[in-house]
Amino acid sequence: MFNKVLKSGLSVLFSLTISGFAIAQEPEIFKRDDFDLNGPVKNCRVITKYGQEEFEFNESGFLTKSTTRFTENDYSLTYYKFRDSVLLEIRNENYIEGQLDRATSIAHIFAMDSLPEKKITERIFSYEKEFLDQYEYYYDESGKLARVVRSNEEGVDETEIAHSAYKDEETISHLLNGVIQKSVRTSFKNKGTEAEQYIILKKEFLNGEPHKAFEEIKDNNGQLKSLKEYTFDQNKGEFGIVQKTEYEYDDKGNLSKETTILGRAKSVKNYVYQFDGKIPGNWIKQIVTPDNTYKTRRITYFDSEEKPEE
Numbered sequence: 001m002f003n004k005v006l007k008s009g010l011s012v013l014f015s016l017t018i019s020g021f022a023i024a025q026e027p028e029i030f031k032r033d034d035f036d037l038n039g040p041v042k043n044c045r046v047i048t049k050y051g052q053e054e055f056e057f058n059e060s061g062f063l064t065k066s067t068t069r070f071t072e073n074d075y076s077l078t079y080y081k082f083r084d085s086v087l088l089e090i091r092n093e094n095y096i097e098g099q100l101d102r103a104t105s106i107a108h109i110f111a112m113d114s115l116p117e118k119k120i121t122e123r124i125f126s127y128e129k130e131f132l133d134q135y136e137y138y139y140d141e142s143g144k145l146a147r148v149v150r151s152n153e154e155g156v157d158e159t160e161i162a163h164s165a166y167k168d169e170e171t172i173s174h175l176l177n178g179v180i181q182k183s184v185r186t187s188f189k190n191k192g193t194e195a196e197q198y199i200i201l202k203k204e205f206l207n208g209e210p211h212k213a214f215e216e217i218k219d220n221n222g223q224l225k226s227l228k229e230y231t232f233d234q235n236k237g238e239f240g241i242v243q244k245t246e247y248e249y250d251d252k253g254n255l256s257k258e259t260t261i262l263g264r265a266k267s268v269k270n271y272v273y274q275f276d277g278k279i280p281g282n283w284i285k286q287i288v289t290p291d292n293t294y295k296t297r298r299i300t301y302f303d304s305e306e307k308p309e310e
Contacts, residue, residue, distance in 0.1 A: 026137050026145045027110065027122060029080075029087055030063040036254075038280040040302040047296040059302055060085065073098040086112065093127070102127035118143070179208045196220040213239050223249055254283060 032041050035055055045054040056065040062082055069075040074096055081089040090108040094101045105127040113119045118139040124132040131152075138147040148159040159181070162173045169187040173180060182204050189197045200216040213230040226246045230239040248257040250273075258269040274285040276299060286295045 026148075027087060027090075027108075027120065029085070031061045032057055032063075033061075034063075036282075037299075038282055039278060041282070041299055042302045043298075043300040044282075045298040047298070048294070058082070100127070106132065117141075180205050194220070197225070210239065221253070223247070223253065 032038075035044065037044055040059070041057055043054065043056050045052060051071075052067075052069040054065075054067040054069075055063060058064050062080065062085070064080050064082070066078045067075060076095070077091075077093045079089070079091040079093075080087065081091075087110050089110065091106075092108075093105045103126065107125050107127065109123045109125070111121045111123075113121070120137040122133075122135040122137070124134070126132060133150060133152045136149040136151075137145060138149075140146040144163055145161050146163075147161065150157045150159070157177055160175045160178075162175065164171050164173075168191060169185060171183060171185045173183045175181065182202065184203075185201045187199050187201075189199060197220070198218055200218070202214045202216075203210060204212040210232040212232065215226075215228040215230070216224055217226045218224055224247055226244065228241055228245075229243045230241050232238070233240045242262070244261045246259045247255060248259075250256040254273055255271050257271065260267050260269075269291065270289045272287045272289065273283040275281050276284045278301070282297065282299055284297050284299060286297075288294065
């Protein structure tokens with residue numbers, strides 16, 4: 001599941017409108033494979049000792065509803081409304097002691113205009129009908145996101161997304177009101193061979209100065225093989241590595257081993273699975289050793305009237 005929803009959780013789903021760093025990201029549509037699910041899955045409930053998450057999908061595979069439950073009466077619901085594959089609305093509802101909290105519940109309303117250039121407008125309101133933000137996403141002729149304009153009562157901010165290419169490298173830079181916020185450089189290794197890998201270097205900036213960096217190495221199937229995390233040392237004027245994590249997978253593509261190196265310390269986690277016996281099938285229990293933590297998934301398929309797999 002190491003793609004859009006890295007290491008699970010739904011916090012990433014709304015980062016594009018919460019933090020100033022992420023405002024230049026276009027709205028994303030999530031599908032079954034972003035949650036490590038195979039086949040015509042209709043519903044997936046993930047159960048841990050910390051709480052529950054539940055994901056519902058339409059027959060085209062798009063996520064239409066997610067539930068994050070903290071206690072029986074404290075939970076969040078998120079609804080996604082589509083017309084065909086076009087996202088129209090996202091509604092995030094928070095419930096406290098079983099009652100809807102209208103002050104913290106919000107609605108994202110989307111509209112698309114294709115003339116004279118493709119533009120998506122996102123307007124955000126609280127459930128108390130208070131206008132919060134507007135984002136306008138502009139795309140270039142090739143369909144790449146080129147500019148994001150954010151406006152609210154505090155004023156207008158504009159993020160430029162610059163695309164550049166050199167040989168086998170592509171770099172995308174995000175500049176908020178002319179000040180760089182982040183850059184993403186993608187390069188290839190062993191291109192065109194079975195050992196092909198692509199390397200993604202993401203740099204974050206604070207007030208235009210280098211702050212953090214992350215280097216991901218993925219194989220030609222898109223599986224994350226290693227992740228290095230860096231912080232910028234102002235005294236040395238360079239990035240220094242903080243942590244490195246390596247990932248291994250079984251023959252079904254499930255994460256089987258995670259090795260983390262932090263300074264001189266090294267820790268290893270192993271992942272063991274129980275599967276539901278379907279074709280192509282999904283895991284229904286994941287056990288992590290030596291922590292002995294676990295996740296259980298109850299899965300319902302569109303092509304089956306059976307009860308969810310335990």
